[in-house]
Amino acid sequence: MKNLEIALLLGEIADLLEIKGENQFKIRAYRRASRAVKYLKENIEDLKEKGSLTKIPGVGKGIAAKIEEYLDTGEIKYYTELKKEVHPELLNLIRLPGVGIKTAKIIHEHFPGIDIELLKKYAEEGKIRALPGLGPKTEQNLLRGIDLMYGEREKYSIGIAKTSAEIILDFLNSISEVERAEIAGSVRRGKDLVGDLDLVISAKNYQEVVYYFEKHPHIQRVEKIGDQRFKAATWLGIKVDIEFADEDNFIETLYISTGSEEHIQQVKKLAEGFKGQITKNGIFINGSKIFLEGEKDIFSALGLPYIEPELREGRGEVEAAKKGRLPLLVKLNDIKGDLQVHSTWSDGMNSIEEMVQEAVAMGYSYIAITDHSKSLGIANGLSEKRLMEQWEEIEKLREKYAPFKILRGIEVDILSDGRLDFDEEVLKNLDLVIASIHSGFKQDRETITKRIISALENPYVDIIAHPTGRILGKRPPYDFDFERVLEKAAETNTVLEINASPDRLDLDDEQARAAKEMGIKIAVNTDAHERSCLNDIQYGVITARRAWLQKEDIINCMEPDELLNFLAERKKGAMP
DNA sequence: GCCGTTTTCGGCCCGACTGTTTTCAGTCG
Missing domain, CATH: 3.20.20.140 (Metal-dependent hydrolases)
Structure with missing residues (x-):
């Protein structure tokens, strides 16, 4: 599916046209088309094959031709040319809340080539308030905006993160060497903002998996970390962390990789009372390894009912489980x-x-x-x-x-x-x-x-x-x-x-x-x-x-x- | 650039709030 890619490109064309001061209705047309493609149900490549790109509301001859060009050649010349005319940092500036074209241009005019990091420094030093038309309030708002957008070090919404994780999961499952693959981490727990995607796999041949992974169109770069995991980034820049497990410690690894840290700590503490140990290599009670068919066996070994991933935040779920007071969660x-x-x-x-x-x-x-x-x-x-x-x-x-x-x-x-x-x-x-x-x-x-x-x-x-x-x-x-x-x-x-x-x-x-x-x-x-x-x-x-x-x-x-x-x-x- | 019970040009989303200003420009929803 290239839908999201194309939607982002059209949106960026709109931003570039806006910086250039183009006709506002043309800009709006690109924005509308971007939105329509983003929320399109069908695969845009299928629509192209059927010759029905212009059936998308807001997509006419002009934009349809550009979408087609991208699907055929991987490039939109018009976009490439526009990018040459506009300094790339301006795009980052106008994405800050409270900063529009005019403010971005004033800042850029006085500090050519300024990036977000430098902008933050100048704002802290009070250099921004001195610019014509800007004042102390704008400076404060800028700092707040930078903090909001960059302070949480690149968090992605569960919407983007979960979709990306599912694409990767489908891909992993399609590789014949992969025996089992699951999404873990904060995506599995359903957190609203996600830093990176965690997946656990077991496979017959890990070298092969890495080899195929590097070929996937959604993946930018792959970096192997030791024998147990590799890291990658999607084309959107979301970090992916894939951990290897064997068939006989898959459940343990999935459970611990799902987290959260607080939850695992609390369960480990509880396990100590049973002379038990919880590790990625196995769950041990009184020194003997427990055979696991699923995560529920981990909990039942400790006398607990199953705790759903969404509850595993160390916010009282272990206590509630002990007392038999876990909620029957909505589905x-x-x-x-x-x-x-x-x-x-x-x-x-x-x-x-x-x-x-x-x-x-x-x-x-x-x-x-x-x-x-x-x-x-x-x-x-x-x-x-x-x-x-x-x-x-x-x-x-x-x-x-x-x-x-x-x-x-x-x-x-x-x-x-x-x-x-x-x-x-x-x-x-x-x-x-x-x-x-x-x-x-x-x-x-x-x-x-x-x-x-x-x-x-x-x-x-x-x-x-x-x-x-x-x-x-x-x-x-x-x-x-x-x-x-x-x-x-x-x-x-x-x-x-x-x-x-x-x-x-x-x-x-x-x-x-x-x-x-x-x-x-x-x-x-x-x-x-x-x-x-x-x-x-x-x-x-x-x-x-x-x-x-x-x-x-x-x-x-x-x-x-x-x-x-x-x-x-x-x-x-x-x-x- | 898109769209049309208006068919190939002319209209398309505008009003409130904020901050920097002395009367308004820029941003946002």
């Missing part, structure tokens, strides 16, 4: 529907019907259509009038797709003064009201806390979406009092969201666990703006599992009637 197929879905009525890429078809194909029983409200102009937010028009379309689709349920919803903006973008007369006629913040991210703690609390107090608000506002690696959460928000959500029986988009995962695992402990219900929603993004639900479920959630904690694990009752009861509670 992907417990999810019965998606309660935050956008359509072309606001800023989605697909029609309501297309989103419904996708949801039906996934085996769901319902979705809620929750387009943006009017204040979000850039997202083509719905006015009251257009909302009513949307209901007519939903009504027709309800008949066509029954018994599948389509909920009339809205993602209503919490305005900067805490009011909602629609008044209660409108909200009370909706099946589902989601409220969320899209503006005023930099307000002070008290103001933002009050905004969220006043949304929670609104009797018609069912769910608060992406409650902290973070975008992983790009935007920190806004400043607010999470404890107070939890208390109010518990008091008003308002649902909090785990936004399943791998760029958000908001609430995160620990926050969602805190919410559960206060009896707050959770919705796991994708916030899909493209049909294929409904599949992001997997990342939300992984996060829910890391938060110790059971299906009883999650409202979209309810059967349709149960959910409609739940929402109706909330509304009834809302009536004076």
